[in-house]
Amino acid sequence: MAKPENELTWKDLEIGNIVTAPGSARVYESGTWRSQRPTYDFKKCIKCGLCALNCPEGCISPNKDGYFEADLYYCKGCGVCPRECPTRVIKMVEEVE
Amino acid sequence: MATRIGIEVSIALADAVKLCNPDVIAAYPITPQTHIVEHLAELVAEGELDAEYIPVESEHSAMSACLGSAAAGARTFTATSSQGLALMNEVVYVAAPMRLPIVMAVANRALSAPLSIWADHSDLMSVRDTGWIQIITENGQQAVDNTIIAFRIAEDRRVLLPVMVHLDGFNLTHVVEPVIMPEQEPVTKFLPKNRFPLPLNPDRPVAMGDFAPPFIFTETKWAQEVNIRDSRKVIIEVWDEFSKAFGRQYLPVEKYHSDSAKVLIMTMGSSGETASVAIDELRAEGMDVGQVRLRLWRPFPFEELREAVKDADVLIVMDRAISYGGPGGPVASEVKAALYNQARKPKIVSYVISLGGRDTTVSGFKDIVKKGIEIAARGSKNEYEIYGVRE
Amino acid sequence: MEKYAIYVPRLVNKEEKFAPGHRACIGCGEALAIRQSFKALDTNVIVVNATGCAEIFASQMPLTSWELPWIHTLFENTAAVASGVEAAYKAMRRKGYSLPENTKVVAIGGDGGTSDIGLQALSGALERGHDFTYICFDNEAYMNTGVQRSSSTPFGASTTTSPPGKKSTGQFSWKKNMPEIAAAHNIPYVATATHGYPFDLMAKVAKAVATKGPAYVHVLSACPTGWRSATDTINRQVRLAVQTGVFPLYEVENGIYKMSLDIPTLRPVADYLKTQGRFRHLSDDMIARIQKRVELEYGKLLEKAKHGSEKTAPGKSRAGARKISAG
Numbered sequence: 001m002a003k004p005e006n007e008l009t010w011k012d013l014e015i016g017n018i019v020t021a022p023g024s025a026r027v028y029e030s031g032t033w034r035s036q037r038p039t040y041d042f043k044k045c046i047k048c049g050l051c052a053l054n055c056p057e058g059c060i061s062p063n064k065d066g067y068f069e070a071d072l073y074y075c076k077g078c079g080v081c082p083r084e085c086p087t088r089v090i091k092m093v094e095e096v097e
Numbered sequence: 098m099a100t101r102i103g104i105e106v107s108i109a110l111a112d113a114v115k116l117c118n119p120d121v122i123a124a125y126p127i128t129p130q131t132h133i134v135e136h137l138a139e140l141v142a143e144g145e146l147d148a149e150y151i152p153v154e155s156e157h158s159a160m161s162a163c164l165g166s167a168a169a170g171a172r173t174f175t176a177t178s179s180q181g182l183a184l185m186n187e188v189v190y191v192a193a194p195m196r197l198p199i200v201m202a203v204a205n206r207a208l209s210a211p212l213s214i215w216a217d218h219s220d221l222m223s224v225r226d227t228g229w230i231q232i233i234t235e236n237g238q239q240a241v242d243n244t245i246i247a248f249r250i251a252e253d254r255r256v257l258l259p260v261m262v263h264l265d266g267f268n269l270t271h272v273v274e275p276v277i278m279p280e281q282e283p284v285t286k287f288l289p290k291n292r293f294p295l296p297l298n299p300d301r302p303v304a305m306g307d308f309a310p311p312f313i314f315t316e317t318k319w320a321q322e323v324n325i326r327d328s329r330k331v332i333i334e335v336w337d338e339f340s341k342a343f344g345r346q347y348l349p350v351e352k353y354h355s356d357s358a359k360v361l362i363m364t365m366g367s368s369g370e371t372a373s374v375a376i377d378e379l380r381a382e383g384m385d386v387g388q389v390r391l392r393l394w395r396p397f398p399f400e401e402l403r404e405a406v407k408d409a410d411v412l413i414v415m416d417r418a419i420s421y422g423g424p425g426g427p428v429a430s431e432v433k434a435a436l437y438n439q440a441r442k443p444k445i446v447s448y449v450i451s452l453g454g455r456d457t458t459v460s461g462f463k464d465i466v467k468k469g470i471e472i473a474a475r476g477s478k479n480e481y482e483i484y485g486v487r488e
Numbered sequence: 489m490e491k492y493a494i495y496v497p498r499l500v501n502k503e504e505k506f507a508p509g510h511r512a513c514i515g516c517g518e519a520l521a522i523r524q525s526f527k528a529l530d531t532n533v534i535v536v537n538a539t540g541c542a543e544i545f546a547s548q549m550p551l552t553s554w555e556l557p558w559i560h561t562l563f564e565n566t567a568a569v570a571s572g573v574e575a576a577y578k579a580m581r582r583k584g585y586s587l588p589e590n591t592k593v594v595a596i597g598g599d600g601g602t603s604d605i606g607l608q609a610l611s612g613a614l615e616r617g618h619d620f621t622y623i624c625f626d627n628e629a630y631m632n633t634g635v636q637r638s639s640s641t642p643f644g645a646s647t648t649t650s651p652p653g654k655k656s657t658g659q660f661s662w663k664k665n666m667p668e669i670a671a672a673h674n675i676p677y678v679a680t681a682t683h684g685y686p687f688d689l690m691a692k693v694a695k696a697v698a699t700k701g702p703a704y705v706h707v708l709s710a711c712p713t714g715w716r717s718a719t720d721t722i723n724r725q726v727r728l729a730v731q732t733g734v735f736p737l738y739e740v741e742n743g744i745y746k747m748s749l750d751i752p753t754l755r756p757v758a759d760y761l762k763t764q765g766r767f768r769h770l771s772d773d774m775i776a777r778i779q780k781r782v783e784l785e786y787g788k789l790l791e792k793a794k795h796g797s798e799k800t801a802p803g804k805s806r807a808g809a810r811k812i813s814a815g
Binding site: 005006008009010011012013014015016017018019020022 | 195196197257294301303305312313319
């Protein structure tokens with residue numbers, strides 16, 4: 001969205017308040033919610049993709065080397081991915097800020 | 098050449114719907130709307146109308162199915178009455194801000210309790226604030242014509258709002274009236290294809306029905322209000338177009354001998370025709386009386402109303418519903434509000450009549466006019482008058 | 489590599505039909521289940537959504553997480569709205585309007601919006617035989633409004649409107665059996681699934697959507713917030729629900745029951761119940777009652793499945809690593 005949300009006027013709204021940009025929620029940084037984050041030992045990663053399949057956010061995808069890595073912009077730190085990983089690549093550590 | 102036939106108004110209305118070639122009809126039966134939906138089912142069954150007829154399991158689902166259908170871009174119709182309208186109330190509220198062009202015929206009937214299947218406007222008043230365009234009809238011809246007009250208005254890209262066509266239950270739905278049924282070709286010409294601009298379509302995904310936190314809700318509601326206000330111009334334009342194509346003109350406020358009359362009676366719905374006969378008789382007796390008929394209920398025709406009553410001294414407003422514990426006649430209270438700030442305005446007398454199907458006769462209306470004039474002169478301790486209650 | 493029969497990147501659609509950036513709770517099983525369900529679909533889909541968790545966390549104005557056409561109106565009318573969309577497409581297609589090929593309607597709702605307030609609309613739509621799929625994402629309470637009980641809340645569970653106390657032991661009634669209610673409408677396909685068994689879930693959703701006529705899929709979705717459990721245990725919990733017989737995985741195809749998993753011995757329900765804070769107050773007596781009831785219901789289900797066609801052989805499980813799409 002070009003304008004910040006709280007500056008939208010009634011004229012900016014689409015008819016019926018219809019949202020015409022699919023997937024526009026991608027702008028929202030849900031990663032600010034987390035209190036722990038995944039860390040990786042990619043030597044063990046077999047690229048099975050199970051972590052990606054089981055991420056409630058859908059933010060895990062292959063990085064430039066093909067290893068599956070969470071996008072920390074979205075990652076809420078639920079901790080499901082290390083539970084699903086068959087080769088123990090992932091370890092959750094406390095988010096320190 | 099379109100011929101004038103004697104036809105039950107419900108059947109005529111269903112035939113008018115057929116002429117409009119809807120895609121989806123979702124209907125639940127309720128007296129006195131049943132003949133409309135039954136005839137539509139017959140037309141579909143015989144292959145005379147190519148539409149999906151969804152016999153839903155409640156009125157709430159009827160309007161909900163209409164939401165889905167209109168959102169998918171289909172021409173959609175339903176009909177209901179009283180309890181059905183009350184049951185679908187929350188869905189009716191949703192249709193307008195979502196800008197879904199649904200057409201609904203409402204056979205006006207009293208709301209329970211006690212149960213009544215007979216005509217009055219309590220159901221009409223229960224949907225005042227829903228944001229739908231609402232047209233009131235007084236006879237079979239008007240019901241037929243305005244059903245066709247309703248689709249044209251609803252689907253107009255400048256409007257994109259749902260439209261209700263009101264007709265009195267039994268008094269209209271179940272009577273045989275002389276109607277000129279328009280022919281298919283001029284109707285097809287009058288009604289362009291429905292082109293909802295942002296339908297549910299996988300080729301162009303949209304999300305309809307997001308929720309609105311406080312930071313944006315006010316803007317969505319103002320947009321809705323501006324839209325319905327602006328639709329008045331389109332409604333009048335469509336009525337003019339209809340008149341050119343079919344020879345019958347409709348106006349937001351219609352006048353009957355009211356141009357110079359000092360005493361006016363205001364009606365809404367089929368009782369207006371009986372009142373007109375009373376006006377004729379009173380005028381023959383030498384009284385300076387006229388009638389104003391409300392055709393467009395929402396958006397409320399402020400300009401036209403003020404213009405129509407500007408020279409009157411007394412305006413007696415008929416209501417067929419009561420706002421309990423409140424100002425009584427809803428139409429009267431809206432008229433009072435519309436005229437409050439005018440420099441010159443008539444004295445307004447509010448009369449509640451004909452609840453739950455009780456007829457007010459020609460002599461009844463004459464009586465009301467005479468009483469109304471009296472009350473306007475001496476004042477009354479009552480907020481409103483009720484006609485014909487046995488005390 | 490041969491050790492692993494599952495190779496997600498080859499078997500599952502890479503596209504996210506449900507984008508990240510949604511506002512579901514941390515570790516939301518429903519968000520996971522929705523993501524997985526829609527990855528299973530190759531065909532054109534229109535989504536009709538009830539009011540509830542999924543609707544709220546995906547659609548705050550002016551954004552949306554959905555990459556698919558989506559409509560939300562009210563709480564209890566999902567199946568009715570879906571009926572309208574389905575009928576509209578049918579009519580418009582018949583009249584020659586240009587519409588995308590093979591467009592299917594998928595209605596989704598929570599347990600409250602399905603087994604309580606939405607039951608009438610669902611029953612009507614199933615009875616009329618509309619060609620659509622209804623997926624119930626069951627997190628076993630009205631979670632979005634703060635964990636109030638629904639008719640899908642399991643017996644004994646603590647919710648804010650069935651709290652345990654001096655005069656109460658939590659939810660007083662047994663979970664309403666929605667898959668059976670759907671099956672009683674004689675629809676061509678009914679299935680139960682959960683995000684803990686994603687390939688089974690995806691195969692069932694794909695099958696449901698491909699079915700001509702109404703299909704119903706009931707998806708158990710863990711809710712760490714409402715179930716009072718750790719966010720990283722969502723899959724473990726639903727798998728325990730399956731393995732203890734609390735939530736059996738099965739399909740009903742044209743009236744024929746088929747178990748999805750062959751479990752020779754059910755684990756004791758206590759294994760499942762103790763993973764969640766909402767069952768923490770249960771006495772041994774209550775747990776024993778639950779155990780008895782689970783065994784009874786599971787037994788009935790096995791009976792029905794006995795008269796069905798194939799039974800999966802021991803050791804082999806679920807719908808298997810079938811190719812879902814070319815990705």
